[in-house]
Amino acid sequence: MKYDAVVVGAGPAGSVTARFAAESGAKVLIVERRREVGVPVLCGEGVSRKIDKWNMLEGKRWIASTMDAARIYSPDGTMVKLSAEMAGAETGYVIYRDIFDQELARQAVKAGAKIMMNTRATGLLKDNDKIKGIKAKQFDEEFEIEADVVVGADGVESKVGQWGGIETRLNPKDLESCAQYTLTNVECKDAYCDFYLGNEVAPGGYVWVFPKGKDVANVGIGVLASRSESGMAKKLLDKFIANDPRFKNGEPIRFLAGATPVAPPVETVRDNLLLVGDAARHVDPITGGGVTCCLQGGKIAGETIGMAVEKQQFDQETLSTYETGWREAFGKKLKRNYLVKEIVLDFDDKTLNMLADSLKDYKFEEISTFSLVKALVLKHPTLLMKLRPLMKISSEAKG
């Protein structure tokens, strides 16, 4: 049986792509390496409330808790509070990613997509140089799946792009190495997502505390891979938890590892091939959050596939509607935030403390670049030098 599209990976990007492709009439198969969609969870589980307006999820079962604001702590403990809207991608809901992913997969199936579990893509199926589908393996059985479009939704470790000639291998300075406990019996009373910065706390990354309701919280860490040593993420996270009184009587009910691309976006389209989600590096390089981009990008990818099926044209030019669409929707932001990440990574703890001290009383509701810079520089004039490259990016983004 031949499909219009075969989607490699049943994470959020893969399922949303499959859903919108199927809804626009395409015959779609999702192959999933794992034995259960969404498991193991590999995520901090913080998501923006922005997803509400896209109406892609039914019910509330995937929501663990709703957050009012984010608190960012500098190395010396100075706190800056951001409202949920200002804090962006990772504040709003704390979710159950396994239920979340399964709900998105359910929507894809409802639209007509098929799912094949325990099935790994092992390569592309090619006729001369033309992509005709994928080679797959389920347990010990190897077989071929024919499709006009192959969608690489195969995560941070994506191979589909490389097989199709798109360089997706990550430089360690563009990867966050992560670990997270879900702790129970903790004392996190407020509806705040907390972020802790500092080169001692989490070199090139941060520690997060996301309350999940009752007395449960996700406590996790991301460390920049280029600054990591073997097992560093787990060791630093254990140290953080041991020193925080809120977790004194906490016990883990889950431990997981993660890898998050904080890389510039790649090209995502070739003849008969698309990349979505983490495979496309659709992750905010500052926060490491990717779910909103996955949903937005997946919808554009799915609709593009529907259009291509209607035209029966699957060349790069036809599929580039997707590339143009996501670059317009969130590509500029990813590019800008990557440049910001590169600059902020060089800030030492002293600079981070000065920044926090300047911003701690700032009313973020009335934000403007001018008033922000004024607030920063009045208090700590030396910040001006450090911030100059950031201001350049900000003015270029406007122009």
Added chain:
Amino acid sequence: MGKPKAKVDKKKCLACGGCISICPQDALYWCGDKASVDEENCTSCALCIRICPVGAIHGEVY
């Protein structure tokens, strides 16, 4: 005796895929639910060892 090559402790690996995403030689791949090393391609750069968040990869002379 050759240089030590990467080896994944499958009991410790939590399948985050980080090592697969950065290996300059494509020497890491999924074997079932865990990362695994193709020793033929491993050039002993130790990058995967350093970036593993849970310390599940170490060097071993095969």
